[in-house]
Amino acid sequence: MTTKATKSAKSEIWETIVVLVQALIIALVIRSFLWQPFSIPTASLQSNLLIGDYVLASKYTYGYSSYSFPFKAVPINGRIFGRTPERGEIAVFEPVPQKEAYIKRVIGLPGDEIQMKNGLLHINGEPVAKERTGTRIDTDSNGISVEVITYQETLPNGASYEVQEISDTGAFDNTAVYRVPADHYFMMGDNRDRSLDSRSLSSVGYVPISNFIGKAEVRYFSIKDNLNPWAVWNWPGNVRWDRMFESVYQ
Template sequence: MADDNQSFLGAVWETIKTIFWALVIAGIFRTLFFQPFWIPSSSMKDTLLVGDFLFVNKMAYGYSHASCPNIKLARFGVDIDAADICGFLDGDNTRVLGSEPERGDVVVFRHPVTHQDYIKRVVGLPGDTVQMKDGILHLNGEAVTVEDGGTFTEVKEPQGPEGRYPRCSNDPVGEGGSCAKQRQIETLPNGVQHSMLNIRDGLDLDDTKIFTVPEGEYFFVGDNRDNSTDSRVAQTSFGVGFVAYENLIGRADRIMFSSGGRSMLFFWTWRGDRYFKSID
């Protein structure tokens, strides 16, 4: 009987060690190489849709305190902020093995106030001036090139775990109806082209003051311009403002998987045309 107990305890201990080392390896992988990211909102449509799942390349810009992941397991009462782990690296706005993002990169960054992870497109580099005029992005006093990209349509229905309805240019639209938005193709000064959406003209963020991007910081906008909280809104617990170099987490390069339903387990809502899709 004693041998049986020892064998049982030995098996339990081996299982605990296996789980422990698996978690350590996963933590190292997520901290140093690739961090999974699930798109929860519509601010980057139609480049990224609610329910897209991607891995963020953390090697692209090097490492800082923001490279440590937040660990949130509400079911088990676990809420460990990255600052609790790597806060000692905060404050000098530098990175280890660092390189700078290029204009047009889609980047995940740590919000400096709420510490939540955001994903937006970098359009303003240090020293740039940025302004929106009549919904057109102006960089260093020059309007970027914008061409018609047709119409983006989707079903007017709750999207993602949060169950939010999309905003439509043709509202009011009943549930199940066709929700339309104008798609445009924007060309940045370095030649990067990407699509963006316009819900309607004349909204508050279609016209802004001139922003001058400080050294060591960046200006981000969402591709769904009329439905994005980004650097056009001053930095608060709500707004983003300028984003410091040290708050960058990594570059989003490719969508791995996409689900259009409330849960990734709803296989009938999987989007087969978005598997391994590159992010432009």
């Protein structure tokens, strides 16, 4: 015989399941159409984005492609809605040779010619303004620390941000001319000598517009040493409270 208490317990379990399913659907909609969280596991954008920073990327800014959705579940040819990426923005994308998300800065637009000469970025044959600002110690994801020189770099459209370099003689400090194909973009890290980016054509290369996932907007969490954010017992002394809830462009 089924008692009233048994029926009540089953009803509570069913209600809990319904609430969980609704929450999952809402989270999936938000992740697919509005915002998607990403962590920063490498030093390629230091000092603007540190290892252990967590950012939200807006999906709607650049519109939607098959890369906007989990498992590329929605077959979209190219992109729909939104606008094209602008020079200087930080964007999340999936390189053609890779199967994981990267986050870099938009440097080259379709049709641009990009070249590095002695560590100085050139766009369409013109050197990009770069002013030395100082030095600091930079530590990568392997715990290797080196002294770097910091600069303020300003792109032709006025976008300005800090870059850092170990030297002007690194592997990608002197390159041939990269000619960005139509509907593709050239992406670079701000930590120029510690970034695997479009300068390596075999590893990242030119990024098709369809491969963009979203525009990085807000840093919502940050923890030292890339510790797991859910391990709250590690928070004291490790969470970077001063980096929470800030624009990635500050």
